[in-house]
Amino acid sequence: MALKHATPMLDELEKGPWPSFVSDVKRMAAKGNKMCEDWLGLMELSFKEKEGHWKHGGIVGVFGYGGGVIGRYCDRPDLFPNVAHFHTMRVNQPCSKYYSTGILRKLCDLWEAHGSGLTNMHGSTGDIVLLGTTTDHLEPLFYELTHEFKMDLGGSGSNLRTPEGCLGMSRCEWSCINTQDIIYDLTQEYQDALHRPMFPYKFKFKSSGCPMDCVASIARSDCSIIGTWRDAIRIDQEAVKAYVGGELVPHAGADGPRKDFDIKAEVIDLCPTKCMEYDGKTLKIHTSDCVRCMHCIRVLPRALRPGLDRGATILVGAKAPILEGAQLGSVVIPFIKMESPYTEFKGFVEKMWDWWMEEGKNRERIGETIQRLTLREFLKVVELEPDPRMVNTPRFNPYIFYDPAAVPGGWEHDAAAFRQRHQA
Amino acid sequence: MAFDPNNLMKDRITDIGPPKYDMYFPPVIKENFGKWKYHEILEPGVLKHVSESGAEIYSVRVGSARLISVDYIREVCDVADKYCGGHLRWTTRNNIEFLVSDKSKLQPLMTDLRGRGSWFPIGGTGNSITNIVHTQGWAHCHTPAIDASGVVKAVMDELFEYFGSHKLPAQIRIALACCLNMCGAVHCSDIAILGVHRKPPFVENDRVQNVCEIPLVIAACPTAAIKPKKVGEAKSVEINNSRCMFCGNCYTMCPALPLADGEGDGIALWVGGKVSNVKSAPMFSKLAVPFIPNEPPRWPTTVQTIKKIVEAYADGARRYERVGEWINRIGWERFFEKTGLQFTHEHIDDYRLAMTTWRTTTQFKF
Numbered sequence: 029m030a031l032k033h034a035t036p037m038l039d040e041l042e043k044g045p046w047p048s049f050v051s052d053v054k055r056m057a058a059k060g061n062k063m064c065e066d067w068l069g070l071m072e073l074s075f076k077e078k079e080g081h082w083k084h085g086g087i088v089g090v091f092g093y094g095g096g097v098i099g100r101y102c103d104r105p106d107l108f109p110n111v112a113h114f115h116t117m118r119v120n121q122p123c124s125k126y127y128s129t130g131i132l133r134k135l136c137d138l139w140e141a142h143g144s145g146l147t148n149m150h151g152s153t154g155d156i157v158l159l160g161t162t163t164d165h166l167e168p169l170f171y172e173l174t175h176e177f178k179m180d181l182g183g184s185g186s187n188l189r190t191p192e193g194c195l196g197m198s199r200c201e202w203s204c205i206n207t208q209d210i211i212y213d214l215t216q217e218y219q220d221a222l223h224r225p226m227f228p229y230k231f232k233f234k235s236s237g238c239p240m241d242c243v244a245s246i247a248r249s250d251c252s253i254i255g256t257w258r259d260a261i262r263i264d265q266e267a268v269k270a271y272v273g274g275e276l277v278p279h280a281g282a283d284g285p286r287k288d289f290d291i292k293a294e295v296i297d298l299c300p301t302k303c304m305e306y307d308g309k310t311l312k313i314h315t316s317d318c319v320r321c322m323h324c325i326r327v328l329p330r331a332l333r334p335g336l337d338r339g340a341t342i343l344v345g346a347k348a349p350i351l352e353g354a355q356l357g358s359v360v361i362p363f364i365k366m367e368s369p370y371t372e373f374k375g376f377v378e379k380m381w382d383w384w385m386e387e388g389k390n391r392e393r394i395g396e397t398i399q400r401l402t403l404r405e406f407l408k409v410v411e412l413e414p415d416p417r418m419v420n421t422p423r424f425n426p427y428i429f430y431d432p433a434a435v436p437g438g439w440e441h442d443a444a445a446f447r448q449r450h451q452a
Numbered sequence: 453m454a455f456d457p458n459n460l461m462k463d464r465i466t467d468i469g470p471p472k473y474d475m476y477f478p479p480v481i482k483e484n485f486g487k488w489k490y491h492e493i494l495e496p497g498v499l500k501h502v503s504e505s506g507a508e509i510y511s512v513r514v515g516s517a518r519l520i521s522v523d524y525i526r527e528v529c530d531v532a533d534k535y536c537g538g539h540l541r542w543t544t545r546n547n548i549e550f551l552v553s554d555k556s557k558l559q560p561l562m563t564d565l566r567g568r569g570s571w572f573p574i575g576g577t578g579n580s581i582t583n584i585v586h587t588q589g590w591a592h593c594h595t596p597a598i599d600a601s602g603v604v605k606a607v608m609d610e611l612f613e614y615f616g617s618h619k620l621p622a623q624i625r626i627a628l629a630c631c632l633n634m635c636g637a638v639h640c641s642d643i644a645i646l647g648v649h650r651k652p653p654f655v656e657n658d659r660v661q662n663v664c665e666i667p668l669v670i671a672a673c674p675t676a677a678i679k680p681k682k683v684g685e686a687k688s689v690e691i692n693n694s695r696c697m698f699c700g701n702c703y704t705m706c707p708a709l710p711l712a713d714g715e716g717d718g719i720a721l722w723v724g725g726k727v728s729n730v731k732s733a734p735m736f737s738k739l740a741v742p743f744i745p746n747e748p749p750r751w752p753t754t755v756q757t758i759k760k761i762v763e764a765y766a767d768g769a770r771r772y773e774r775v776g777e778w779i780n781r782i783g784w785e786r787f788f789e790k791t792g793l794q795f796t797h798e799h800i801d802d803y804r805l806a807m808t809t810w811r812t813t814t815q816f817k818f
Contacts, residue, residue, distance in 0.1 A: 037749040041602055044609030045570050049517040049601045056521045064521075067591075074590035074599065075748040078714035082594045084707035092466050100592060116592060120470035125542040128476040129529035136522035136529075145522040149542055152585060152636040159519070159592060171455040174465035190470075194544065197486035198477065199501050199509065206486070208473035219467035239729035243544050246734050247640040247727045281493035282578030283771065284618040298772060300731055323731045323772070330490045348634035350701050351674050353804065356640070356734055390668065 031057050033069030037076065056145050063144035063160055066110035070102060088115055088163050090170045093223040096181030097166060113162040114144070117169060118155040118182035123211040124195040125150065134177065142169045152248075153232065154192030155182035180219075186391075187225040191215050191233040194242035196255075202325065203237025204255030204338040205366045210235050213370055214377075227381070228388030228397075238334065239322050245346075245357070250394050251377065252343040252357040253366070257335035260315040261324070267331035268311045280329050295324050339365045342376070344406075345395030355395040360407070362417040376410055383409040404429075478539040480509045480553045496616045497574035498562070510552040512561060514572040515583055515608070515615060518546040519591060519601050527571065535561035545583040545625075547576045575616035579623055581762070582615065584608060585637045586628040589647075595700055596630030597647030597717040598746055604628055606750040607645070610759055621769040621778070624762065625726070632699045637727070642775040643758060644722035644737045649698035651716040652677075652691050653709035660688040664706035672705040674803075719744045719754050723761060723787075724776030735776045740791070742798035757793070764790045785817050 031054065041050045050068075057064040074081050086099025098116040105112035119135075135156070139145060144160030151157040161169065173179045182190035191214050193207035194200070214233055215222065221231075234245030235253035245252035270276045271289060278289045291311075296304045303317035304324065311331075313324075325332045342364060343357030364373060380394070383406070388397045398406045407414060432439040456462055474482060484503035491501045499511040528548060532540040535557040536550050543549060550565075552558050565572040576582035584607060587593065589600030607626065614620060627641040631648075638644040660666065669689055670678045677695035681688050689709075691702075703709045721744070725737030740761065744753045761775075768790055769778035779787045788795045801809040 038602075040749040041605050044605070045573065045612045046605055046608035046615075047515060047517045047571050047573065048605060049519045050605075052517065052519075052521050052524050055523055071590060071599075075602065078717065078746045078748060079712045080590040080593065080596050082590075082592065084594050084703070084710075091460050092464060098592075100594070114592065122471045122475060123473040126473065126476045126481070127540060127542075129532050129538040129540070131471075131476060132525055132529050136525050140522050147520055147522065147525070148518055149516070149520055149525070149548075150518075150546060152587070167457070167460055168455050171463075174468060175463070178468060179471060180466075180468045192544075195541070197488070198473075198481050199488060199511070201488040201490055201501070203486075212470070212473050216469045219469055222469075223467060241727050241729065241734075244637055244640065244727040246729075247637065277492070279578070280491055281495075282618060282623075284578070294771065298731060319729075321729050321731055326730065327772075348639055350633055350699065351672070354634070354639040354736055356736070390671070 031068065032065050033072060035068050035072040038068060038072050053146065061145055062110040063114070064146065066108035067114070067144065067146070067160065070104065070108045070111055073104065073107070082114075086115065088166060090166055090181070093181060094225045095183055095185035095187055095223065098184055099163075100160075111144075111160065114160040115163065115166065117143075117158040117161065117166070118151060118184055118190065119158060119173065120180050120182040120190050120215065121150055121154050121156050121192075123191075123193050123208040123215075124198065125154075126195075126198070131177070138169070138172055138177070142172075151182075153182070153189050155190050181223065183222045183230075185225040186227050186229050187223070187231070188218050188221040188227070189230055189232045190222070191235070192243055193235040194237050196235075196237040200237060201329065202240065202322070202334055204257050204334055205235070205237055205253070205340050206368075207235040207237045207243075207253075207255070209368060210253060210366060210370065213368065214374075217374065221381075227385060229391045229393050231381075231384075231394065235340075239320055240326070246343055247346050247356055249346055249357070250344065251380070252346060253340045253373075254343065255338065255366075256320055256341050256363065257338045258363060259335035259337040261313050261318065261335060262333040263311055263313065264331045264333075265310055268306075268328065269309075271328050271331060272306075276330055279327050295327050298323060339363050342373070344380070345393075345398050347393040347395045351391075352396050352399060355399075358398075358403070359418050360403075360410070360412060362415060379410045380406075476539070478509065478537060478551050478553055480507055481551070483507065484509075493577050493618075496580060496618055497577055498558070499577060508555065510555065510558050512550045512552065512558070512565070512574060513543065513576045514548050514550070514565060514574055515576060516542075516546055516548050516572075517601065517605070518583070518586065524571070527568075531561070531564065531568075531572070535564070543576075543583075545576070545585055547583050548572075573612070573615060578618040579620040580614055580616070580618060581611050581620070581624045581626060584626045584628055584645075585641075587630050587635045589630045593630060595633065595704055597649050597700070597712065598630050598645075598719055599748065600628055600630050602749055603645060603719070603751050603754065606752075606755050607758055610755045611762065614762070620762075620766055621771050622774050624765070624775060626758070632701070633704070638722065639736055640725040640727045640734060641737055642723065642726065643761060644725065645754065645758075646720045646722060647717065648720045648743065649700055649711050649713065649717050650743065651711060651713050652693045652696040652698060653700075653703055653711035655688060655691060656708040656710075657683040657686055657688040659708035660706065661686055663708050664689075669702050669706040669709070672701045674699060674701065678702055714746070718746050719751070721754070721757060721761070724774075724779050726774050726776055731772065732774075732777055732780070737776075739799050740787075740793055742796060760793075761791050764792075783817055 088099035148157035193211040196203040196207035232249040234249035303314040342361035346357040627637040628645040629638040681690035721741040722737035
């Protein structure tokens with residue numbers, strides 16, 4: 029069946045070895061999906077003009093919630109009436125995205141009945157993204173999701189966005205915390221903040237089980253929870269010898285099947301704090317100098333394992349450039365035990381939110397609020413003591429604020445007494 | 453109970469959150485949760501995890517376009533039903549992992565995947581170029597300067613040999629964002645593709661006061677280029693074009709300030725970011741190429757420039773060295789020399805903390 033719109037430019041993207049989104053959508057259009065057909069036509073027009081064709085904004089949703097749906101309208105409904113409305117629904121994914129085919133097939137059927145049949149698996153924040161439906165389908169979709177699937181919408185707007193974690197203990201030997209349980213627990217605990225925007229701007233949680241940070245929490249979440257340990261790396265000396273002797277493949281095979289492993293060049297000399305020694309028989313790690321970067325563990329996964337006194341480092345303030353420049357998360361809690369029900373951590377979160385909700389300016393990420401009002405003020409409100417682990421370096425300007433209460437005599441001056449000692 | 457369009461609040465269920473994370477675990481994952489001992493990459497795209505109990509699970513990772521249809525997902529389900537007891541997952545970079553508990557099904561699965569045309573390329577593990585984290589582009593967003601899916605497809609086609617192999621010094625993470633909002637991972641990737649504008653917005657004076665909150669528009673500008681202005685009877689805004697660097701944030705706040713422009717818009721390339729703490733601390737990506745024109749449908753200049761960067765890195769970096777670590781070792785002057793990229797005024801920072809990026813030492817290479 030010939031499609032409604034010719035797509036000579038998009039057709040070029042059916043070539044090549046990488047899976048083609050064009051072929052995929054065309055397959056949908058060819059079986060009579062009119063939204064897919066018009067979506068292809070609209071994309072072709074954008075390719076031709078090198079400009080997008082979606083109108084600005086769009087406020088739609090479901091009753092009871094202030095977010096979860098991204099409204100979108102085509103700016104050429106005259107040419108592409110079937111994508112005149114093309115809203116996105118964010119559906120909260122199970123943490124780290126394990127599915128059964130049963131639930132996925134059901135979801136596909138639901139989405140084909142109510143929308144375009146196109147998805148993003150997944151949105152960058154983690155949600156299942158159902159791409160393209162009309163306003164009248166939103167409520168029925170939501171009803172079925174909650175009643176038949178026991179699934180809920182994700183976040184959008186100035187609220188808690190959908191939290192996400194790395195796959196953690198489910199399939200990784202390095203995870204120092206149960207990232208999936210932490211993320212599930214926080215998502216459930218703060219459902220109100222997720223569905224009903226109440227913040228100055230968006231706020232994201234992400235959790236990685238170790239400092240490899242597979243969910244990029246240090247770059248992509250306002251509050252980053254990264255697993256770590258405080259005791260010694262566990263060493264299996266026999267396995268170290270097996271790596272040195274070439275019986276085990278270094279880096280778990282990530283460099284391919286190689287036989288030329290050099291423990292000095294590849295591990296000892298690359299340790300950022302040079303806290304390792306190997307005398308040909310025994311590998312020694314000076315724990316007090318180790319910064320837990322994971323390099324030796326990832327190169328020798330069968331010989332080295334994280335310690336057993338485990339918890340998390342909490343970093344705050346990561347964001348993309350708009351408005352004041354990009355920020356990575358900064359350490360505010362060097363170590364915290366993370367065990368269900370995470371009471372101490374939630375206490376921290378709520379103190380942080382109370383302050384930011386009161387002090388944060390309109391559309392100001394918490395990282396920017398901290399920049400504007402200082403890390404010192406932030407630490408005060410969340411009741412944390414300063415720690416050298418919170419800085420890369422102490423300040424190198426001398427513009428230091430003091431509280432008058434901390435200075436003997438305070439800030440009140442006796443001008444007459446001063447002038448008795450010093451003539452003007 | 454059925455949906456009643458005339459009584460929307462009836463039987464409404466809210467605040468139930470996502471399904472619990474372990475609801476769809478394969479039995480082996482459930483039984484060995486938190487007990488994993490080690491893993492191996494058997495070949496590109498194939499992982500084996502071994503538990504303290506001796507139990508094993510195999511994961512076969514395949515590339516995916518992220519923008520996928522329900523029919524594609526159904527085909528993925530067919531495969532998972534046949535070889536994986538109906539179990540699968542997605543990764544944080546939008547690859548798909550088929551989870552195999554029965555080792556005898558591993559080879560048949562891979563043979564099957566290879567027989568399905570280009571839908572399920574196996575790879576993305578170890579020192580590879582894995583999937584490109586990307587955004588909506590012209591597919592669904594209103595503020596993009598470039599497309600996302602099209603550029604990603606063009607780049608992955610060209611770099612495909614690196615997806616299913618382990619021949620790089622370390623993994624290369626490529627990300628794409630279609631505007632400066634940088635949804636996703638562009639600010640912290642080894643190589644990043646960013647949509648940029650080069651022309652200030654135009655002001656639709658007759659629409660501003662009807663569709664925009666003017667104070668929000670003014671506050672949205674990082675360089676304070678916007679001020680209020682009365683045009684006849686209408687309240688509007690004025691943009692100081694010489695202070696505008698085309699970020700588009702005012703358009704995000706105000707529909708009456710469009711700035712998309714077919715000829716003005718294009719791609720900037722960034723390099724040297726990372727998020728992991730391995731060896732070196734996390735790093736931001738830095739500007740490598742300020743502007744490449746949009747060239748749909750295959751963006752040849754962008755694709756070839758990225759390839760040039762990848763090849764210079766693969767040639768010059770040491771084992772375990774990420775792109776940013778390689779550049780820090782050899783110096784930026786060498787980076788521009790080895791990649792053949794031109795260094796221009798646009799590379800020199802001029803925003804707020806700019807001076808922290810200038811060279812304050814006599815140490816440099818000729």
